[in-house]
Amino acid sequence: MPPARGDHSARRRDVSAAVWRVLAERGFGALTLRAVAAEMGASTGLLTHYFPNKQALLRTALEVLDEVSAGRPRRTPPAEGLATVRTMLLDVLPLDADATARNRIWVGSWDVALADPELAAEHAERYRASRARLAEHVATAQRRGELPADRPAADLAAAAQSFALGLVVQALFAPEEFPPERQVRLLDDWLIALAVDRAPTDG
Amino acid sequence: MPPARGDHSARRRDVSAAVWRVLAERGFGALTLRAVAAEMGASTGLLTHYFPNKQALLRTALEVLDEVSAGRPRRTPPAEGLATVRTMLLDVLPLDADATARNRIWVGSWDVALADPELAAEHAERYRASRARLAEHVATAQRRGELPADRPAADLAAAAQSFALGLVVQALFAPEEFPPERQVRLLDDWLIALAVDRAPTDG
Numbered sequence: 213m214p215p216a217r218g219d220h221s222a223r224r225r226d227v228s229a230a231v232w233r234v235l236a237e238r239g240f241g242a243l244t245l246r247a248v249a250a251e252m253g254a255s256t257g258l259l260t261h262y263f264p265n266k267q268a269l270l271r272t273a274l275e276v277l278d279e280v281s282a283g284r285p286r287r288t289p290p291a292e293g294l295a296t297v298r299t300m301l302l303d304v305l306p307l308d309a310d311a312t313a314r315n316r317i318w319v320g321s322w323d324v325a326l327a328d329p330e331l332a333a334e335h336a337e338r339y340r341a342s343r344a345r346l347a348e349h350v351a352t353a354q355r356r357g358e359l360p361a362d363r364p365a366a367d368l369a370a371a372a373q374s375f376a377l378g379l380v381v382q383a384l385f386a387p388e389e390f391p392p393e394r395q396v397r398l399l400d401d402w403l404i405a406l407a408v409d410r411a412p413t414d415g
Numbered sequence: 416m417p418p419a420r421g422d423h424s425a426r427r428r429d430v431s432a433a434v435w436r437v438l439a440e441r442g443f444g445a446l447t448l449r450a451v452a453a454e455m456g457a458s459t460g461l462l463t464h465y466f467p468n469k470q471a472l473l474r475t476a477l478e479v480l481d482e483v484s485a486g487r488p489r490r491t492p493p494a495e496g497l498a499t500v501r502t503m504l505l506d507v508l509p510l511d512a513d514a515t516a517r518n519r520i521w522v523g524s525w526d527v528a529l530a531d532p533e534l535a536a537e538h539a540e541r542y543r544a545s546r547a548r549l550a551e552h553v554a555t556a557q558r559r560g561e562l563p564a565d566r567p568a569a570d571l572a573a574a575a576q577s578f579a580l581g582l583v584v585q586a587l588f589a590p591e592e593f594p595p596e597r598q599v600r601l602l603d604d605w606l607i608a609l610a611v612d613r614a615p616t617d618g
Binding site for chain 2: 326384
């Protein structure tokens, strides 16, 4: 007989997929054991084995979100520096249906994450790591003269992440006002503005 | 005898205050009739009179958020144009405890709003109106030569709103990394970058 481990992994994948479907359709506000069980055609009792409490269910949901995000297809960075910064930000934006679904869940996760100190710390770490990756490429862009060197790379990375996250929120609520081509234009205009050397003030 | 209306208004204020406290402490994920009733020391039965279903509770929560936001103390716009754009964005950022609590609830509201087409449309309209107000002042700034006129005012307003909303999210998760003075610096650096005329591209 094959070991039970295979069954366990398969079951875990089923659970993850069901969690994902509940989140994509109805958000974290609708994420309950009952909803996940219904989505799987399983009993709520079975699921209490996996999720002894609500926090365990939420943590799994955030892990699934992490896994799906980490495994998403990404644009190949065309080069180092500014072009890579641009590519990383394009990979965040809801430019197609999959990216929109993923973003809808990320945005939805902020409510539950902010309500729980542990989950909030984990989310904070995710965003900190993402800013640090951006800052590396910003620093390269500064060394290459593609971005002005008079601002800390960490500040430019934080600004870039802010811009992208806020654009995600706007686009999720008003997809008709923010079609993919407008999102890309807004990003590119912002990068162009950033890249221009600041004129000396004559204060 | 005074009409019951006075009682009704007072009760409504109590309900609103209780909804606000639940949201500020535990977010939309914890917003239930039971939680609001407990916060008021009232019975769940009483509250079903106000909230026949979950959507009614959520709608009231979003209305309370709107009212509190509309009634918040605002910085006096120091002038027209770019200075007003800056002031409007400063009024959004979590620069003090009240603004942080308000933003935490706004960010939390996105999950439930995105899950319900009617609530999503209402939220979309709130952000659209806010972009339109920003765009007016951006257009004034363009006429005054404070911002380059080669980009649509609507684009600059959308970019500004994106930047501010994303900065809110970052600051809520990492308040130590984003103290008020850094938020203001990031905003000012962004406005400076925006204000610089773009160098003509040389093909």
